[in-house]
Every structure is written in structure tokens, then in C-alpha cells.
Amino acid sequence: MTRTRLPRAAPGAARALLMGLAALAAPGCQPVDEPAESQAAQPAPSEEIQPKTFEKFLAEAHVLDDGRLIIDQDILVKDAAAARAFYEGEMAWSRQSQAASSQDGLGSTAQPLTVNQAGGVDTIWTHPQRMELTYCVDTASFGTNANLLVDTLEQATYSWSRRIGVQYRRVVTATCNNATSGVLFNVRQTSLGGANASAFFPNNGRSDRELLIDPISFTTTAGGRDLLGILSHELGHTIGMRHEHIWLANPCTTETAADARIVNAYDVNSVMHYPQCRPSGTGGYRQSDLDYFGAQTLYGTAPALIGVIQ
Ligand SMILES: [Zn+2]
Numbered sequence: 682m683t684r685t686r687l688p689r690a691a692p693g694a695a696r697a698l699l700m701g702l703a704a705l706a707a708p709g710c711q712p713v714d715e716p717a718e719s720q721a722a723q724p725a726p727s728e729e730i731q732p733k734t735f736e737k738f739l740a741e742a743h744v745l746d747d748g749r750l751i752i753d754q755d756i757l758v759k760d761a762a763a764a765r766a767f768y769e770g771e772m773a774w775s776r777q778s779q780a781a782s783s784q785d786g787l788g789s790t791a792q793p794l795t796v797n798q799a800g801g802v803d804t805i806w807t808h809p810q811r812m813e814l815t816y817c818v819d820t821a822s823f824g825t826n827a828n829l830l831v832d833t834l835e836q837a838t839y840s841w842s843r844r845i846g847v848q849y850r851r852v853v854t855a856t857c858n859n860a861t862s863g864v865l866f867n868v869r870q871t872s873l874g875g876a877n878a879s880a881f882f883p884n885n886g887r888s889d890r891e892l893l894i895d896p897i898s899f900t901t902t903a904g905g906r907d908l909l910g911i912l913s914h915e916l917g918h919t920i921g922m923r924h925e926h927i928w929l930a931n932p933c934t935t936e937t938a939a940d941a942r943i944v945n946a947y948d949v950n951s952v953m954h955y956p957q958c959r960p961s962g963t964g965g966y967r968q969s970d971l972d973y974f975g976a977q978t979l980y981g982t983a984p985a986l987i988g989v990i991q
Pocket residue numbers: 712713714715755914915918924
């Protein structure tokens with residue numbers, strides 16, 4: 682956003698804040714993700730959508746121990762001012778989008794796997810860095826679930842690398858936090874006040890490149906979720922993927938399509954689509970064929986598959 686992830690002026694900033702940053706100016710937000718369970722039902726297509734007031738928007742935020750806020754279900758921002766910047770940016774983008782839509786007579790609907798942009802450029806890992814996405818795990822923070830987390834995270838990284846040209850590698854370090862050098866990102870458990878997990882985009886700075894996991898991720902089944910699915914979704918953000926549900930005509934969350942580019946076509950089954958935003962409200966979290974196809978256009982095919990083809 683400036684959004685590092687969600688790019689675009691103010692909102693982007695907000696996202697950047699996400700992970701607690703201050704610099705709103707830059708794009709590169711951060712994805713956060715995953716609302717835990719409750720979610721309002723999608724309004725029927727014919728219903729008029731009334732913008733949510735900032736007061737209501739802020740009241741729905743979760744405050745973390747360090748004062749940062751989780752807004753819009755999965756976006757981490759530094760403080761209330763950052764939350765307002767995000768809110769106002771999203772509202773402005775939404776008004777602009779609606780005006781453009783009414784002018785060209787087109788509805789704003791769907792399209793597919795979505796990549797984050799900053800300044801009109803896809804925020805993805807370049808080669809050869811994409812083949813060496815290193816991370817450390819703060820195993821102590823996960824307590825008795827440490828082994829389960831490490832094993833499931835390994836499966837989740839493989840769920841991407843078995844099909845597309847990226848490789849993750851865990852590095853065991855003496856300490857593991859967002860100041861740890863020698864790795865691209867760190868993984869730790871912390872309370873996210875209602876969110877399952879939170880991640881980052883490739884263009885976020887090191888201090889923001891954290892994969893945060895709330896304890897609820899180990900037990901939730903909301904929307905067909907499980908730990909592997911949640912981690913696969915979050916890892917999608919770490920390679921630049923945005924939420925697929927931002928293309929819905931009736932917004933499911935406050936997040937808009939600013940600083941986002943559709944790679945293929947709207948895919949309701951995408952691992953990047955919140956289950957509760959699907960018409961069925963379920964579906965779980967696993968990559969779809971379109972997810973892999975879209976990601977391959979960004980990162981190429983996994984080397985192992987190329988060898989098989991040859
Ligand atoms: Zn997400």
C-alpha cells in the first residue's frame with residue numbers, strides 16, 4: 682500500500698501502517714488478514730449500499746496490546762489517525778470508482794487473482810530473491826503448538842512452491858522477531874483481537890515483514906477454514922496477492938481495488954477470497970487452478986514441473 686499492499690494515496694498509507702508503520706505516504710500496505718468469524722451477510726444485489734460512518738468503522742476496530750488497530754477485519758494500522766486515513770482513502774476511491782462506472786455504463790464486478798501494486802507496478806519478488814524467501818519462526822511464542830505450526834507452515838509454503846516459481850526456506854535463528862536480520866520475514870504468535878492472522882507485501886520494509894498468527898487459527902473452522910488454509914492465504918499476501926473479494930459489486934469489506942491489478946478473472950474459489958464473502962459463506966481456503974495459473978504469470982512455473990515437462 683501505500684498501501685503497500687493497497688496502494689493508493691491515503692489508503693495505501695493506511696495499509697502501510699498496517700503493520701504498524703508510520704509512514705503512510707508510501708505505498709505498501711500490509712495485508713492483514715483474516716477476520717475471525719463473524720461477518721455481516723452480503724446485501725442483496727438490489728439493496729442500496731450506504732457508506733459506513735467513520736465512527737462505526739472505528740468502533741468495529743480491535744485494539745492490540747501495543748496500541749495498533751486491526752481495522753476492516755484484517756488490516757493493521759498504527760493508530761486512529763491512520764485508521765481515518767485508510768477510511769477516507771477508501772471512501773474517496775469508492776466514490777471515484779462509482780462515478781467512472783456510471784459514466785461508462787459498466788457495473789463494477791468481478792475479475793480474478795489479484796496482485797498488489799505500488800505506483801502502477803506489481804509488488805512481487807524479483808529473481809533470484811523469489812527462490813530464496815527465508816523466514817524464522819519464534820517457536821516459543823507458539824507454546825505447545827510450535828511443532829504443528831512449523832510443519833503446517835512447511836506444507837503451506839509447498840502448496841505454492843510446488844506449482845509456481847517461488848521457494849521458501851526456514852532459517853533457525855537465536856531470536857526471531859521483526860528486527861532479526863538474515864531472513865526476509867519472521868513468524869510469531871500474538872493476539873490479533875479478532876483476526877486470524879496478518880501478513881505483508883513484498884514491498885514492505887523488514888520491520889513490517891511479519892507473519893502474525895492468532896491462537897484462534899489453530900482451532901477455527903469458520904467458513905471452512907483450517908490452519909493450512911489460513912497460512913496458504915497469508916503466504917499469498919507475502920508474494921504480492923491481494924484479496925479476491927475486493928471485486929465484488931457489493932463490497933464485503935471496506936478494502937477497495939485501489940492499487941490492485943486483476944491477473945486473470947474473478948474467482949470465487951480463490952484462496953485469496955474470504956469464505957464469508959462468498960455467496961455460500963463457505964468454501965474453505967485452498968488454492969484454485971486459477972490461483973496457480975495467475976501466480977504462474979507473475980512468477981513462472983515451479984522448476985520441478987518444468988523438469989517433468991521436459
Ligand atoms: Zn488476506
